[in-house]
Amino acid sequence: MNVETPRLRLRGWLERDRAPFAKLNADPNVMKFLGPALTRAQNDAVIDAQMALMCAGRPAFWAVESVSDNQFMGCIGVKKVNFEAAFTPAYEIGWRLGAEFWGQGYATEGAKAALAHAFETWGMDEIYSFTVLDNVSSQSVMQKIGMTHLPKGAFNHPKLALDDPLSPHVLYRIRREDLL
Numbered sequence: 001m002n003v004e005t006p007r008l009r010l011r012g013w014l015e016r017d018r019a020p021f022a023k024l025n026a027d028p029n030v031m032k033f034l035g036p037a038l039t040r041a042q043n044d045a046v047i048d049a050q051m052a053l054m055c056a057g058r059p060a061f062w063a064v065e066s067v068s069d070n071q072f073m074g075c076i077g078v079k080k081v082n083f084e085a086a087f088t089p090a091y092e093i094g095w096r097l098g099a100e101f102w103g104q105g106y107a108t109e110g111a112k113a114a115l116a117h118a119f120e121t122w123g124m125d126e127i128y129s130f131t132v133l134d135n136v137s138s139q140s141v142m143q144k145i146g147m148t149h150l151p152k153g154a155f156n157h158p159k160l161a162l163d164d165p166l167s168p169h170v171l172y173r174i175r176r177e178d179l180l
């Protein structure tokens, strides 16, 4: 099911999204806090996984396109956390946009709509978000959509080595009653 905001369309993935998403996932600026740039095969596997989740009617990250010109911009969505930590099993909200679209409030606008959809349509009770300690812009989005920082929830990402600079993560949460 698509979700629309004044400027964004959050929709299912199309074959034509593969090339622009690969470009975004190969950009070191975009990947600064996410790890090594993705190969084309890894990029396509991410899209395939989101397509499969959506096909099964399960929460996933939508492709995001501009309402005004249908240009692909990146992804925003809610999906099940795919690792074990103190706060899992849980759902997470996340976002990744091409660098040319940053700083215009797009992530905040799309994430607010994704949250509303998750609470109202999918009936979730609470949603988490997490990011690398230094990823200030992502934490700013979390704050602007009404999420609460959980200082005691800080954790080292279990899929990364402890001495990896990307390992320390902050944790945020929003509950249904915070939004509705």
Ligand SMILES: CC(C)(COP(=O)(O)OP(=O)(O)OC[C@H]1O[C@@H](n2cnc3c(N)ncnc32)[C@H](O)[C@@H]1OP(=O)(O)O)[C@@H](O)C(=O)NCCC(=O)NCCS
Residues within 6 Å of the ligand: 029, 030, 031, 033, 034, 094, 095, 096, 097, 098, 101, 102, 103, 104, 105, 106, 107, 108, 109, 130, 131, 132, 135, 136, 137, 138, 140, 141
């Ligand atoms: C995180 C991301 C999605 C934000 O997208 P965006 O559309 O620029 O987000 P918004 O414009 O809605 O809000 C960004 C906020 O961060 C702020 N910000 C951006 N860079 C910043 C920085 N280096 N230091 C402090 N604040 C910063 C912006 O000023 C804005 O806050 P404001 O509206 O209060 O001014 C985008 O930067 C991105 O795709 N980054 C790469 C992928 C990534 O890291 N994803 C998150 C993984 S957890």
